[in-house]
Amino acid sequence: MEQTTATLKGIIHPYEHYGEGLTQPIVEVKGLNVFSKNAQILKNIHLSVPKNKITVLLGPSGCGKTTLLKCLNRLTDLYSDLRLDGSIFIDNEDILNTPRDITEIRQKMGLLLQRPFPLPMSIAGNITYGLKLKGIRNKKILEAKVEKHLRDVALWDEVKDRLSHSANSLSIGQQQRLCLARGLAVEPEIILADEPTSALDPISSKVIEEEFIKLKNDYTIILVTHILRQAKRLADYVVFMYYGEIVEHGDAEEIFNNPKTALLKHYLESGY
Numbered sequence: 001m002e003q004t005t006a007t008l009k010g011i012i013h014p015y016e017h018y019g020e021g022l023t024q025p026i027v028e029v030k031g032l033n034v035f036s037k038n039a040q041i042l043k044n045i046h047l048s049v050p051k052n053k054i055t056v057l058l059g060p061s062g063c064g065k066t067t068l069l070k071c072l073n074r075l076t077d078l079y080s081d082l083r084l085d086g087s088i089f090i091d092n093e094d095i096l097n098t099p100r101d102i103t104e105i106r107q108k109m110g111l112l113l114q115r116p117f118p119l120p121m122s123i124a125g126n127i128t129y130g131l132k133l134k135g136i137r138n139k140k141i142l143e144a145k146v147e148k149h150l151r152d153v154a155l156w157d158e159v160k161d162r163l164s165h166s167a168n169s170l171s172i173g174q175q176q177r178l179c180l181a182r183g184l185a186v187e188p189e190i191i192l193a194d195e196p197t198s199a200l201d202p203i204s205s206k207v208i209e210e211e212f213i214k215l216k217n218d219y220t221i222i223l224v225t226h227i228l229r230q231a232k233r234l235a236d237y238v239v240f241m242y243y244g245e246i247v248e249h250g251d252a253e254e255i256f257n258n259p260k261t262a263l264l265k266h267y268l269e270s271g272y
């Protein structure tokens with residue numbers, strides 16, 4: 001395997017061409033390395049994420065997908081055993097080397113995790129929480145935003161008569177959509193999603209997938225998924241990782257129909 005990766009590296013160029021129809025990058029990762037105490041988790045990652053597209057991070061368990069996602073909003077700061085070097089440019093600002101407060105940078109990114117974590121308050125409160133932190137107090141504006149963002153995730157009709165009920169009274173699928181709406185309410189540029197449908201039933205998963213397709217008109221989505229069929233349904237751009245390295249990346253159609261490396265071919269056939 002080692003040899004295969006090494007042999008194939010010759011044909012993988014960072015900043016390779018974008019496929020037809022792909023747009024300018026919104027995130028550019030340059031020479032990113034992540035080390036834990038005993039190992040190197042990410043190795044010399046170079047990546048450009050196209051704007052207003054869905055980029056899927058794909059690869060076998062433990063290859064570093066979640067770690068890469070965590071680097072993008074510096075959640076890695078929470079792990080004292082991790083050390084990073086390299087650069088991550090978001091809107092031309094290197095977020096790994098900026099004097100700016102990280103909370104400001106994180107506002108550009110909504111985060112959706114495997115399981116929903118609604119705030120312990122009402123359904124409407126979950127949406128208005130971040131807005132109030134931003135200083136918005138006007139009741140009419142807040143109400144309008146609650147409706148808009150719940151409509152954005154196709155939840156409005158299901159909850160409009162119980163906005164003051166606890167968010168915990170919702171089903172898991174509804175909670176995940178609420179968490180997505182909460183993230184959208186603070187108007188991020190990028191949505192980071194780490195296996196966001198893995199705890200959901202098929203219908204809720206389908207709703208989230210449909211929302212992602214609509215949302216990419218306004219947002220850039222970076223999605224980690226284990227579900228190959230989901231990746232094929234959603235991805236515009238694919239990054240295939242293996243043992244902390246990017247082995248292949250490119251236009252989804254090209255990656256799925258014409259994989260160049262033996263590792264990716266094997267992954268697409270076997271799913272691991």
Ligand SMILES: Nc1ncnc2c1ncn2[C@@H]1O[C@H](COP(=O)(O)OP(=O)(O)OP(=O)(O)O)[C@@H](O)[C@H]1O
Pocket residue numbers: 036037041059060061062063064065066067068079081082
């Ligand atoms: N804080 C940490 N300290 C030490 N090792 C870590 C830490 N976080 C992740 N790792 C290790 O880094 C490697 C990559 O983990 P990561 O969770 O990024 O992989 P993944 O591709 O998302 O896996 P999965 O698909 O199973 O979720 C794993 O070997 C993991 O054990």
